[in-house]
Amino acid sequence: MENVRNIFETMLTSPVIFRNRDVLRHSYTPEYLPHRKNEIEALASILVPALKGETPSNALIYGKTGTGKTATVNFVGNQLEAISRKMNVICFVHYLNCELIDTQYRVLATLAKILGKNVPMTGWPTDQVYEEVRKSIDERNQSIIIVLDEIDKLVRKGDEVLYNLSRINSELNNARVSIIGISNDLKFKNFLDPRVISSLSEEELIFPPYNAEQLQDILQQRAELAFNDDVLDSEVIPFCAALAAQEHGDARKALDLLRVSGEIAEKENSEFVTLEHVRKAVKKIEMDHILEAVRMLPTQNKILLFGMVLLSEAGFKKFTTGEIFTVYKSLCKRVGVDVLTQRRISDLISELDMMGIINSIIISKGRYGRTREIKLDVPNDPVKEALLEDYRLEALASAEKNIRNVASLDIFEYT
DNA sequence: CCTCCACCGGAAAGCCGGGTCA
DNA sequence: TGACCCGGCTTTCCGGTGGAGG
Numbered sequence: 001m002e003n004v005r006n007i008f009e010t011m012l013t014s015p016v017i018f019r020n021r022d023v024l025r026h027s028y029t030p031e032y033l034p035h036r037k038n039e040i041e042a043l044a045s046i047l048v049p050a051l052k053g054e055t056p057s058n059a060l061i062y063g064k065t066g067t068g069k070t071a072t073v074n075f076v077g078n079q080l081e082a083i084s085r086k087m088n089v090i091c092f093v094h095y096l097n098c099e100l101i102d103t104q105y106r107v108l109a110t111l112a113k114i115l116g117k118n119v120p121m122t123g124w125p126t127d128q129v130y131e132e133v134r135k136s137i138d139e140r141n142q143s144i145i146i147v148l149d150e151i152d153k154l155v156r157k158g159d160e161v162l163y164n165l166s167r168i169n170s171e172l173n174n175a176r177v178s179i180i181g182i183s184n185d186l187k188f189k190n191f192l193d194p195r196v197i198s199s200l201s202e203e204e205l206i207f208p209p210y211n212a213e214q215l216q217d218i219l220q221q222r223a224e225l226a227f228n229d230d231v232l233d234s235e236v237i238p239f240c241a242a243l244a245a246q247e248h249g250d251a252r253k254a255l256d257l258l259r260v261s262g263e264i265a266e267k268e269n270s271e272f273v274t275l276e277h278v279r280k281a282v283k284k285i286e287m288d289h290i291l292e293a294v295r296m297l298p299t300q301n302k303i304l305l306f307g308m309v310l311l312s313e314a315g316f317k318k319f320t321t322g323e324i325f326t327v328y329k330s331l332c333k334r335v336g337v338d339v340l341t342q343r344r345i346s347d348l349i350s351e352l353d354m355m356g357i358i359n360s361i362i363i364s365k366g367r368y369g370r371t372r373e374i375k376l377d378v379p380n381d382p383v384k385e386a387l388l389e390d391y392r393l394e395a396l397a398s399a400e401k402n403i404r405n406v407a408s409l410d411i412f413e414y415t
Numbered sequence: 416c417c418t419c420c421a422c423c424g425g426a427a428a429g430c431c432g433g434g435t436c437a
Numbered sequence: 438t439g440a441c442c443c444g445g446c447t448t449t450c451c452g453g454t455g456g457a458g459g
Binding site: 074320321322342343346347362364365366367368369370371372 | 418419420421422423424
């Protein structure tokens, strides 16, 4: 009977690490934000005029990733909307992420949609959409706060939207609009028209990175909600906090680390999350980043890297520019792709080196010349798998054996 | 001590897709 | 619409070089 147990039953009865893992995700806004009291108060005091029927100043918020900018704005925004309902004041906070909504038209169309207007996501003249937005905002006496997250992404494609939005108030009779821009790039103002800068940055807030202690508090708070009681080893949180503090005090990274550690413990059917799990999580996250980077590589770089994986699989711990170049050439022919010059490949090798995928040093073999000595810095199998996901490299999956012979021949001739 | 290998890496120019402006 | 420009990628050309072998 044991072996016919429902598979889900088995999984559900194994030790449970998480109570609610979503608490550790980026999208979650906690009920209170540790160590952001000053920032919350500053932002609230900027926005409080909205409740009195006045226009709040526009504001710009700066800070590196994972310093709680978005969470703070969401938090204050929610509180503002809540209190406005109680006070019978009409006040809305609308959040737009400019990474996804990155053109003037999309911003306006999305705003129109939020405001209940039916505007197609493409097709209308921009000023008509703007007019639509303006009208629907001005329909009643209300305060609208527009949050533009990652505003620097928007600015890259021209600052017209910002210019239009920042002067919208002068065309409104009943309503009031203010804009809050969030950016992790301090220099993004350089791309802006001075008039836009002065109107947009009436107020500025800077979010400093968290230190290890503060990160620890944040993790502690979330861990209580995310994990079941007593499943975390006592050193786990301080360790995660310390690791993340080393890397610019990024709370997002710290939370990722904690979540992945928990997931690894869960997968191993462990009752507890230990330091060992955290160490594995560090490796896993690192590996995931590298694989992601590999997937994003241009085709030429992929072929080159594939050649390196083959050499490495064939037992060559290290190899030279010339060797990898001959392998690369034959791979190109197999795939039907133009062969780049050795000069160019030399640069591509440097790029892979910078990314930390390979390790290359320049050595001199005296009589036998001066070259780079290259070794792969990552495990073969996962990288190879990631490379073969690219349909353009399809031909290489089966050609492997042939290539290996070619490679061996050339290299044996050499040494 | 000199040679000479096998490549390094800077400079400059060509090519190409995309965007701008009159 | 065509002339023009821009930036990224690539090629061409070439002077430079650490050290094993002679």
